[in-house]
Every structure is written in structure tokens, then in C-alpha cells.
Amino acid sequence: MRFIPFVLVAVSWATFAQERQQGMTLAEFDKAKTVEIRSGSPKKHFRSHGLSYRQHETPQSFQFNDGVEHKVSFYDISERTGQSALGQLVVYSSQNRLVTLVLPNETSSKTVKDNFLADLKAQSLTNDGLGICFALALGQATPRTNSALAHPQEFCFPAETFVNLVDGTERKISGIKVGDEITGISANRVEKVVVNEGVFSLTRLLVRPNGQAWVSTRNESGLLSLEVTPNHPVLTLLGEKRVENLQKGDWLFVRDAVTGRYLTAELTNIAPAFRTVDKVYHLQTEGGTYEAENIVVLNKH
Template sequence: MRAITPAEYAKVKAIPLKSVEKHTYIREQGYVFDRPEGADGLFTFNLNDGIERKIYLYKVSEGTAMNGVGSLAVFTAPGKQLKLYIPNKLAPKEVWNQYIVDLKANNKLADGFAVCVAYMLSQLKTEAVADTTAKEEKDPNDFCFPAETFVNLVDGSEKHLSDVIVGEMLSGIFSGKVTKVEKHEGSFRLTRLLIKPHGQAWVSAKVHGGLIALEATETHPLLTLTGKKKINQLAVGDWIFVRDAVSGRFVTAEIAAIQKAARTVSKVYNVRTESGSYEVESIVALDKN
């Protein structure tokens, strides 16, 4: 593995890749694009709009020594193909900054691009994703939400997290059956996130002054623009995903404020799902493991 230069970054992005649905190994302009067979190389999404989206994920190597310089995600939808180069951990800051710019720009070109890429990153141990399995996670109770948090069901209704039962179907990136409901009692400090959706005409009653409030213990993971992050890893300005109250689409939203130790509660709840993702206050959360 080696670092990629900004000039190489631009070159790799510009290399045309044809018939990605057929070819798992492509050699072009001194670079090798190698896509693993199976689930690690192909991700398929159906976001409740009837449109199938796919991401073909290639490992990128350069030269006769086959030095790894990152990955390339090829996003496809009817009439669309977009490429996103994903740097490795050795890439300079300039490349990382351009990666974020490209991620945001591509999201404007294809509906569903960012949420599909983000979910893919959340499922992979790639160089572009921070390690979210920190060893300090010793308290099994510290991944939860207060009782009054609303979750979204696949039938379009919602209910308090404390009322969810095993077997119910929750909506998320993929709909999933609840396999376990966990309740914990004690003293739990909650972090409050204030979240502003990007450019949407919201009708949800949960939005006050343009902001959505979400409370949780600090290590629960959410889906962000760059993959899975725990709440205590978020910063003001980070992008997450919410479901638009009018269209039902997943749209980006921005962390406007973070209030640590906003309040303390005596009971918290958590669910586990078959799909690994669900919606709390219409915000995409991930199972804690």
C-alpha cells in the first residue's frame, strides 16, 4: 500500500470502466481494478422507490509491484454511472478533502448516491472508514435511546421505542424484523443532536425551527456521509441521513449543534434488527454491533 498523489487521484477517476457488471478484473492505463466476487464486491439497493441501484467496489493497484492505492466505487442506476475514488489511510489531506467534495457533488447528480455509498462504507473495513470498534466500549447499556424516541415502521406508522416488540418490521436502508428489544435501568446521560435537513420542505411535527432533535447515549452508531460513526465521534457540520416526511426519500442533513450531557434518564432502550439499520425520529441509525 502507498499514498496516492492528487494528480493520480484525478487520473484514476477519469479512467473509463466499461461493463463493470461483467468484469471483476480490469487493467487500464497502468492500474488494476480488482472486484471481489460476492457481497464484498457488489451491493444492491432498493430504496422504496422501485429503482434498483448498485455499487461495484474495486480495489485499485498500480504498477508491476501492485501497490494498493485505494478503492473505486462504481455507482449505477438506470441511465446513470458515477465513480467515487476512496483513498487509503496514507493519502494526503488534499486527496481526502477532494474525496469529500466528490462525494457531495455526486449526490447532486444521482438521487440515492450518498446514502448507498454511506451504507456500503458502514459495512466494510475499508481504509476510508474510521475504526468504530473502540476498545473502551465496555458498558453494554451505553448504546441506547430514551423511551419516548419514535421509530418508523414499514407500514408508515411510528411508535415509541419502549413499545416496540420482537417481530415487528422497522423501516431503514433495508426493512428489517426486530430480533431483540433491550431495556436498561440506571442513570444514563444523553447527548442531544440538533439536525438540519438540506433543502427540504418538511411537514413532520418533529421539526421545530427547521431542526430535528435526537437524544441517545454517546456511543450509539448513526449512518453518516462517510459511513458508520458513534455519536461521540460526530462533529458540527457532519452529514447524516433522514427520511423526508413528504417524499419518503432518504435525504442528507447536517449536524447543527451537539449538546453533551443534555439530560439524564433512568431507562433506555435499544433494538436489534435483521437488516442492521432502522430509523429513529426519521434518522438512519445502525445496530450497535
Template sequence: MKTNLLRQFLLLCCLVVLQLVSSRVWAQTASMSLDHLKAIKAIKIGNLEKDTYFKSGDFILDRYEERPAYVFNYSDGIPRKIYLYKVFTAADTKELGLLAIYENGKTKETKPFVIPGASADRKAWDAYIDDLKYVGEKEPGLMSALGFVLSREMALLMGGGTKEEGGEKKKEEYNFCFPADAVVTLADRQTKAIQAVKAGDEVMAYDAQTRQLVPARVREVTIHEKSNLAIAGVWITPVQEVSASLSLTQPVLLEATANHPVQTATGAKKLGDLRSGDVLYRFDGATRSVAAWKVTAAQSNVRTVDKVYNLVTERGSYLVNDVVVLDK
């Protein structure tokens, strides 16, 4: 009897806190439908520790406030973790809600909870409540862990503890794109400004497993318009020349919004996180393959523009200024 009352109390706490959080964080958002909720629940995250920002289908997932997982060590010896992601629509970067991933440290089993925003459809809220009741009650420790995380986030919001003004990250941070004059390498090795690329065009892409260049069809071209969008830049030179202390090749500038992901020797990184010494890959016309180029300088704001572009390809990558970049 006491156990059932405790579970009902925890469920009530989760619902009250979520209503407060959603009213403060998601006042200006897209409305989450039941179909949205089901699609977000079905997203598979390959590495919860490393995959903090990525695009999956029609959605963008971004680790909430860039925080690591909440970790709980219970008396039963089983560690439990809660990972939080903000969820945005990929088309217009409107915020939909939160995705909370619970992980059992012993079984490594994960359970997703999609938390709708304040303007969500009632059916989406009903589905979330059902998950709390029917999934949460079957996993010891889940409800208390989730309840603590949501309560703490609410306390931080009430106290102004988030890093961005008004408790939210600025929407433009989620527009990962290139300026209109960014040069895209086509499959036939010709080039075209990204603003001229159309859905159906074939561009050059990169297969990270084989480390080979491959053709890929453009599925979609996304465009975002906003005054004074900051464009970051990195200057790169061939690794061989850098290691030999030579400077025979003119440095190449790669420009994009600071959060656009690029392929590096250690995996995907946001352009704004690149530092001197990071290794990128660039098409070498002489060998018709990719070569390692090293970052020699970085600048957070090279210029500002009012319109930016991104390509969505079959391979998840393409080349800008012959440098391998990712589309998610």
C-alpha cells in the first residue's frame, strides 16, 4: 500500500514539475503531436556519452544545457543515469520538448521518455503520462531519478541558473549552415555555390568507414534567414607541410555557423569547437582522394550574413571548399 502511494506521489510530482517547466521553457514552440512523440521515442542514440548534438530524420537533438548525465547510486548497487536532450524540428528549428533517456547501469537497458512542450497536443501528453505510469512503475528507481532531475531543472530555471539569457539558448544556435557563397564539390568534381544547389543534384560525399569519396544525391536544401548571423571560420593547411614546418600552400578558409559539424580525425566536431592541431579531411585533386589538413587558426566571427544554407544528402556528408562536412 505504501509503495503504491509513493509511486502515485512521484508520478504527481513529475507531472506538476513538467507543467511548470514547460510553461517557462517552451512558451514559444512548435506543437508536439502524438506522431511526433512516437517518432522521437523511436530514435536510436548510438553513444549516449558522445552523441550530444545530432540530427535524426525530422528532428534535432541537443544535450540539455550541454550537461553530462545525472548519475544515481542506489543502495542496491545498481547505478542509474538520466540523459536529457532538447528536441527541435529540423525544418525550422522550433522547440518541441525534451527527451529523457533512463539507463540501468547493470543491464544497460534504456527507456526513453518524451516530455511534450506546453503547447503540445493533449494526446501527446496522455502518451507521456502513460509512459510514466506503465513504464516507470516497472523499473525500480526510475521514477525517483526522473523526478529528481526534473525538479532540479525546475529549480535552476526558477533561480536563473541556465547559461543563456531568459533561460533558453538562442534559436539561431541550432541553424547549422553555410553562407550562400560556400563552394560545394559536385560528384563530377565541378563546383557550385551552395545557394545554387538543388534537391536531386549529385554531390561528392565521404564514407567514414572506407575513407573514400563517394557520390551522394541531395535530398533537401534547408535555408534559414535572420539578420546578422555570425559565421565562424578555421584556416587549415596540409598536415605534411605543417609537420615539416613549411608553408608552401596557401591556407584554406572554411566558414560556417559555429555549431555546424565537420568530420575530424577523432570524429564529428562542431566548427566552433575546433582548435589549432585538429585534423580535418580535404579532397586532393592530384590523388583523387582525401588528405589530412590541420587547423592552424580559428575565429569565432569572421563575418555576418542574413541567409545560410545546409544540404541533406544520402550519405550524411558533402564537401565545402573541398573539406568534408556533415549535414547533421
């Protein structure tokens, strides 16, 4: 599934934390989950079960290559109008499907956040496109660091890493050239290829797709394997993360080679300092994403 570029604006947990807000309680979380949103043109401001909801942004519209329109809206949730947000009601719609999720703010308890994550995972498995759209929305709002400037060589892949091309073939990253058209969440042209030489420690990730995914390479256990330097950014269900910050059980995204759809995949194993190499490569792409060994990764920043 190829994606047409779009922009979503959401408030991430990190953004909430900056404002020292009151956390959402489990009772408030459960109340917000009972809100009924009808398809069409929901109100921009309403109250339900003692909580106030105000639309945070104009609904965003985007399309996949199937031509189906998808929309995402965000509503700030508070006890009363004018108070700081306890979280957001996320409304995702596509054709006759409408899904709501309650995103608690950063100061909410771990129990509330875990409940949200469980809901997000469940809905991502049954609603094609929801997971990756939500991940990109959070990625838009997450502040990025300047660590790439301090460690320019630490965002790379070994030479034998395979990258998918738009013509359905694949090529080792060492053979990718400027101007090549490679697959990514949006239309992708390689703008820059950077090669670094030295001694580089690689982390190995093993992931298991959540569902049937046609890919070119798997290991003996049916898992996808990716070797990468620790600081490289990847796309997870909760937005962008560096490899060194990943945890076992995190969900990443993989591309099905037959349908082009992006599926979630569970990270089953992380092996730091798996091996060292003397040359590594990274790409800068027009769309900001590409697939290394079928796993969605991001441009370094």
C-alpha cells in the first residue's frame, strides 16, 4: 500500500508533560471511551458524561493508493471548558468504519496508558491503515533532537541490508544511488547516499509480523531480522524511536511485498553489540521513510 503524503497534528505524551497537567484517571478514561461519535460532521464542541470535548484541529483527510479517503480528528478532553487537557479523543474514519481511541496525557498513570496501548493495538489489528496513521501523527508532534549532528556516523546500516524499489525488486543498500525510486510511506526518491568508514557496532532486531506478510527474507524462525546502528530512528506504533530506546514487545511496521500494505510487527528480540562492521550506509529520501529488510525506518535528522 503506497501512501499519498499528508500532515496530521496531534499532541503527544511528551507535549502534554511540558504543561504539568492533571493526569487522566481510569474512571475518566472509561467515561471517554463511551462517547459516541456519528459519521458525517460531528460537533466541534460538546459535553458527555461530565467531560468537555473540543476539536483540537480541523479533521485531516488523506488517501492510500486504493483511492479510499481516510480522516482523523482530535478532540481535547477536559473536565470543564478552558481547563488543561486530560488527553485527547482520537476519531479515525474510513468509508463506513469509525473508530475512537482515548489518548491520555503524559501525567496519567501507567495503568491508564497501558489500557490505551491495549486499545490501540487491538484496533490496529482490525482496521487497516489506523495504526500507521496514528504512528505518523504522533511522530509529527514529537520534538526531534540534534543528536545526528553530534554523531553523524551512528545512523546507518551494513552494506548487505536490502532496500525495496518501486518496481518490485530489491537491492542492497550499498548499490542504491541518488535518484533511485524506493518504496516508503509516501512517494520516495533517494536524495542522498552517505557512506561512513570506521568501526561500527550493530544491534540486531528480530520482529514477527502480526498477520500474513509476504517478504523476501526471513530467518529460520519465520522472523524478520534487521541489523542497524543504535541511534537510527524507526517508526513504532507510538511514533518515532531510536533503536537504542526500543523495548521487547514494541510494535514496528513491515511492508507486505505483494499488497504493499503496512502491517504491524512485534519486536521479539533485541541484541545490542551483535557484531561490528567497518562500513555503514544511510539514505536521505524525499518522503522521509524507506524500508530496510521490509521494516519501516526513518531518515536521520
